Amino acid sequence: MIISLISQKGGVGKSALARLLAVEVTKAGWTAKIADLDPAQGTSTKWKARRDSAGLQPDVAVEKFRTVDRALKEADRYDLLILDGPAHAEQGGKVMARASDLVVMPTGYSLDDMEPQIEAAYELEEAGIDPASILFVFCRAKGSDAEDKAARSYLRKARMSVLDPVFPELASIRQGHAEGRAASEVPFTKVQEKVIEVAQEIVDQLMKRRKEAA
Numbered sequence: 001m002i003i004s005l006i007s008q009k010g011g012v013g014k015s016a017l018a019r020l021l022a023v024e025v026t027k028a029g030w031t032a033k034i035a036d037l038d039p040a041q042g043t044s045t046k047w048k049a050r051r052d053s054a055g056l057q058p059d060v061a062v063e064k065f066r067t068v069d070r071a072l073k074e075a076d077r078y079d080l081l082i083l084d085g086p087a088h089a090e091q092g093g094k095v096m097a098r099a100s101d102l103v104v105m106p107t108g109y110s111l112d113d114m115e116p117q118i119e120a121a122y123e124l125e126e127a128g129i130d131p132a133s134i135l136f137v138f139c140r141a142k143g144s145d146a147e148d149k150a151a152r153s154y155l156r157k158a159r160m161s162v163l164d165p166v167f168p169e170l171a172s173i174r175q176g177h178a179e180g181r182a183a184s185e186v187p188f189t190k191v192q193e194k195v196i197e198v199a200q201e202i203v204d205q206l207m208k209r210r211k212e213a214a
């Protein structure tokens with residue numbers, strides 16, 4: 001199976017989600033690999049180096065790829081291939097999305113974050129991607145319930161599906177990333193529970209898509 005993380009903007013939380021998903025599905029017994037398709041940043045690759053130096057378990061496979069096509073050759077070797085895309089993927093994003101069972105598009109609550117992401121989703125749809133395979137996830141989310149509600153309503157009007165749980169912006173997660181941890185590996189149970197729910201629901205959506213496509 002393949003999940004891609006796509007966004008128009010950088011810094012929205014694609015690599016954070018990639019790491020969370022990789023760690024959680026690996027813990028659940030799947031084999032998984034993150035394909036780091038953002039060579040300019042190499043966020044996931046550098047995180048993997050920190051994870052290894054810290055001796056953290058489980059071991060998570062991360063590899064840098066110059067092209068989406070090369071990354072896709074890995075898909076048969078893993079239960080889940082996670083395509084961690086660059087900002088402004090454009091053509092590459094379409095190739096990623098076409099190969100994927102689920103396209104996850106992280107966004108913040110602000111209009112500045114949501115608008116380019118909605119545009120990117122429309123472009124994927126125009127390129128023939130099934131709208132039902134596109135899932136928005138609020139990431140690096142910081143705001144009131146009212147703000148959450150307004151953002152959901154905005155995305156609904158744009159016909160976008162949004163994941164219920166949100167990936168909160170927290171200093172502990174930032175610190176965890178710096179130490180080679182995924183968000184679910186920070187030393188606070190409440191945070192762990194919250195982000196594990198995000199990973200679980202994304203996997204549920206992935207399985208649902210697989211069933212629909214079969």
Ligand SMILES: Nc1ncnc2c1ncn2[C@@H]1O[C@H](COP(=O)(O)OP(=O)(O)O)[C@@H](O)[C@H]1O
Pocket residue numbers: 007009010011012013014015016017043139140141167168169170171173174177183
């Ligand atoms: N939930 C979060 N809480 C705190 N910091 C986060 C969170 N998600 C991401 N970050 C931090 O924000 C920055 C950008 O996130 P990243 O996942 O690398 O975005 P992208 O891959 O979309 O460019 C990184 O420094 C990352 O550690």
Ligand SMILES: [Mg+2]
Pocket residue numbers: 014015016038041043044084085
């Ligand atoms: Mg990234």
